[in-house]
Amino acid sequence: MFDALSEKLQATLSDVRQRGTLTEDDVNAAMREIRLALLEADVNFKVVKSFTASVKERCLGADVVGALNPGQQVVKIVDEELTALMGGSSAGLAFAPRPPTVILMAGLQGSGKTTATAKLARFLKENNDSSVAVAACDVYRPAAVDQLVKVGGQVGATVYEKGTDENPVDIARWALDQAKQDGKDVLIVDTAGRLHVDESLMEELKEIRKAVKPTSILLVVDAMTGQDAVNVAEQFGEAVNFDGVIMSKLDGDARGGAALSVKAVTGKPILFASTGEKLDQFERFHPDRMAQRILGMGDVLSLIEKAESQVEEDEARELEKKLRKGEFTFEDFLSQLKMMRKMGPLSSLLGMIPGFQGSQLKNMKVDDRELDRVQAIILSMTPEERRRPELIKGSRRLRIAKGSGTSVQQVNQLVKQFGQMQKVMKQLGRGKMPDLQALMRQAR
Numbered sequence: 001m002f003d004a005l006s007e008k009l010q011a012t013l014s015d016v017r018q019r020g021t022l023t024e025d026d027v028n029a030a031m032r033e034i035r036l037a038l039l040e041a042d043v044n045f046k047v048v049k050s051f052t053a054s055v056k057e058r059c060l061g062a063d064v065v066g067a068l069n070p071g072q073q074v075v076k077i078v079d080e081e082l083t084a085l086m087g088g089s090s091a092g093l094a095f096a097p098r099p100p101t102v103i104l105m106a107g108l109q110g111s112g113k114t115t116a117t118a119k120l121a122r123f124l125k126e127n128n129d130s131s132v133a134v135a136a137c138d139v140y141r142p143a144a145v146d147q148l149v150k151v152g153g154q155v156g157a158t159v160y161e162k163g164t165d166e167n168p169v170d171i172a173r174w175a176l177d178q179a180k181q182d183g184k185d186v187l188i189v190d191t192a193g194r195l196h197v198d199e200s201l202m203e204e205l206k207e208i209r210k211a212v213k214p215t216s217i218l219l220v221v222d223a224m225t226g227q228d229a230v231n232v233a234e235q236f237g238e239a240v241n242f243d244g245v246i247m248s249k250l251d252g253d254a255r256g257g258a259a260l261s262v263k264a265v266t267g268k269p270i271l272f273a274s275t276g277e278k279l280d281q282f283e284r285f286h287p288d289r290m291a292q293r294i295l296g297m298g299d300v301l302s303l304i305e306k307a308e309s310q311v312e313e314d315e316a317r318e319l320e321k322k323l324r325k326g327e328f329t330f331e332d333f334l335s336q337l338k339m340m341r342k343m344g345p346l347s348s349l350l351g352m353i354p355g356f357q358g359s360q361l362k363n364m365k366v367d368d369r370e371l372d373r374v375q376a377i378i379l380s381m382t383p384e385e386r387r388r389p390e391l392i393k394g395s396r397r398l399r400i401a402k403g404s405g406t407s408v409q410q411v412n413q414l415v416k417q418f419g420q421m422q423k424v425m426k427q428l429g430r431g432k433m434p435d436l437q438a439l440m441r442q443a444r
């Protein structure tokens with residue numbers, strides 16, 4: 001799904017992410033790549049234009065937030081804008097205050113209506129515990145009725161059908177009565193499609209709409225037809241005003257143009273995604289998850305969130321005060337270490353970063369074992385020693401080394417490094433508070 005687009009966006013963004021600072025030229029270059037990638041994915045060109053414009057504006061105007069470097073910031077912005085493009089929050093299905101909820105399915109022939117009718121019935125049974133009936137209103141092909149009887153039966157829905165001799169509007173009206181009598185929670189009305197949007201198709205839909213007064217009209221569009229799907233949706237919207245989209249055959253859509261443009265073009269959200277011929281290959285459409293899937297950066301984003309949420313502000317402020325006064329002790333160091341570890345083992349954190357594969361992890365200087373050692377050494381100090389590291393001499397070193405299962409050299413090394421760190425901090429504390437972020441960025 002969306003393979004080419006994913007690949008291109010990921011390449012562009014990982015390039016961006018590796019830079020410490022971003023100039024306007026860098027941002028422009030990245031936007032060019034993103035624009036090309038979206039156009040190649042068959043996204044509507046107007047949509048592409050406004051998308052890249054708003055991403056660019058936000059990138060250039062962004063203040064560097066919290067723990068993110070400029071490159072990560074861009075990833076975050078692209079992710080947020082992609083999510084917004086597909087509708088922002090996930091849209092849900094509307095239910096009638098008094099059952100049955102009536103859902104009218106619309107769409108071109110072959111778009112996947114009958115399949116989606118059964119899939120939706122199954123979905124509502126499984127997830128909402130609804131009793132569901134489906135109505136066979138495609139009377140133009142005998143096979144269409146048989147097909148619904150078959151797939152409807154497979155998912156345990158009651159199928160209301162009258163063969164192909166009656167008029168679809170009458171069948172729909174009759175099915176609604178049946179559903180009421182049978183106490184069904186939901187009635188899904190499957191209709192006929194045409195090869196193209198035409199007058200008679202729209203007329204029929206309008207008549208069925210009048211007869212059953214649906215709670216929602218869902219338009220099924222075939223993702224594999226790209227921009228055609230979006231044009232069809234636009235035409236349906238003008239004629240019968242539907243409420244939401246079921247995007248079918250997403251599994252066969254390598255480009256993604258329809259899924260990315262349909263909300264922006266028609267104003268209607270995608271409610272469900274159909275992702276295969278099997279009846280359980282159907283899921284709610286979540287714009288945020290889809291964006292992350294496209295960017296392939298779900299892990300990076302969750303890493304960013306994790307980092308943001310776990311850094312407690314108070315602790316940070318307290319720490320800053322101590323740093324200023326040069327009062328940072330092993331005790332503080334220990335609590336910092338623990339905080340860092342709340343985020344999980346360092347190697348798994350780094351492993352979440354795409355491109356950071358095992359081979360590179362081995363070359364990382366900071367590994368978990370090193371942190372374990374540091375932590376063990378500090379834990380073997382007395383509280384007094386932690387606050388006043390200058391006490392740590394001679395026999396105390398040996399005791400700490402033994403207690404922590406390390407060597408005197410390793411204890412020495414830590415105490416020495418810590419002393420250097422304190423010295424630097426005291427110097428900095430006397431002057432202006434350094435821009436820690438800038439320091440960190442340089443260190444990266």
Ligand SMILES: Nc1nc2c(ncn2[C@@H]2O[C@H](COP(=O)(O)OP(=O)(O)O)[C@@H](O)[C@H]2O)c(=O)[nH]1
Nearest residue numbers: 109110111112113114115248249274275276277
């Ligand atoms: N791969 C794939 N095939 C689908 C999907 N939805 C429907 N199809 C297939 O598309 C064809 C047309 O589907 P159908 O439901 O009969 O379309 P209708 O004419 O709109 O009712 C059938 O062969 C389905 O098996 C899907 O999500 N993925």
Ligand SMILES: [Mg+2]
Nearest residue numbers: 113114138144
């Ligand atoms: Mg059909």
